[in-house]
Amino acid sequence: MTKELNSVQPKSDEVIVVNRREQILEAAVIVFAEHGYFRATTAQVAEKVGISQPYIFKIFKNKEELFVATLERAFERITRSFKGVNAPADQIVWEAIRVYERLMETHPNEIILQVQALGIRDEAIRQVIRQGMRDITELVKQIFVTAGMEHPEVEVSTFMANGMLCNISMTLGMPELKPKHLDRG
Amino acid sequence: MTKELNSVQPKSDEVIVVNRREQILEAAVIVFAEHGYFRATTAQVAEKVGISQPYIFKIFKNKEELFVATLERAFERITRSFKGVNAPADQIVWEAIRVYERLMETHPNEIILQVQALGIRDEAIRQVIRQGMRDITELVKQIFVTAGMEHPEVEVSTFMANGMLCNISMTLGMPELKPKHLDRG
């Protein structure tokens, strides 16, 4: 049922040292997205990696820190994706949408993770998501301004709102909730 | 610290029978909004009502059912608020926004509850929030159509997107995230 993720073939005698931290994060994203932060157990994450449950705590101080790390990773991927975006003013929004849509296809679990995090009341997690939202907003604004857009503030806000509705639509499994703009130009 | 909510003054000999179910729901909204569904304990809810913890389970089958009830209550309040909305096509959106903004002021905890619920992976809760979203979307659409609006589908979608961003802005305590439309017409 739960497939291990660390299926690494050592080439002859050369031992491939996989990064345990990365492996754990990779598994954690999946487990957290499926069961939610609180229902997910460190044992499930460990099982998916193929290590013992206590070993998680050799690498992450506690469960919260593990979740924070997965969340930060998710936000970093978003900002990294947006960093390269560049287009003339009349195309920049569609370009940004395109980039984000691809991200949602390739890393749906990270999107789910973020929607989860919106509702978590633990302060450490709230801080991460606040910072993440700030970073994305600022970055998108910078992109829109650079493209020479008319009303960047309003456009950024609209972009964030529709992006959020996209996330929620996906997390809830309600495709009918997706923003209607996106249907056709 | 945690103030009891059932401070009811019986008028002379006339005994005012307060509805325990309602009292519990009232307390639950507060406790859930503050700590989140999973961290909130039934003991905290009970303490706030001024009853014993096990008594909660005489009225609600389990914790999940209690949460579902609070969530349904929150959604009902939203739909009830929108039910009466009516205005000409060029004012209907602002009217809907006005109504929703008042709701956010009077019942912020119910909004927080909904944002929380977006990320919860338990199937019973997901169903409630899916239905709630469907109900609101449909109702807003009906209002917009009745007002004789040009592109109701797109407008409803935009309304939902900005509404969600509002909710998130509130839940995260990030006023700067609020939709920029709302600043001025």
Add this chain to the structure above:
DNA sequence: GGGTAGTGATTGATCAATAAATAAATTAAA
């Protein structure tokens, strides 16, 4: 023989949920 990578066994808290008992109120009987 010390460092790195890892495991098995265990514990200590936390809570939802149950069960058994009690008090209070309401109805019925005498």
Add this chain to the structure above:
DNA sequence: TTTAATTTATTTATTGATCAATCACTACCC
């Protein structure tokens, strides 16, 4: 109209599970 019976409201005490986190140990490599 007092009292007995019965139902309703509520509590105390307890349990049973679940898990994050710790500790003490092993195996391997340089």
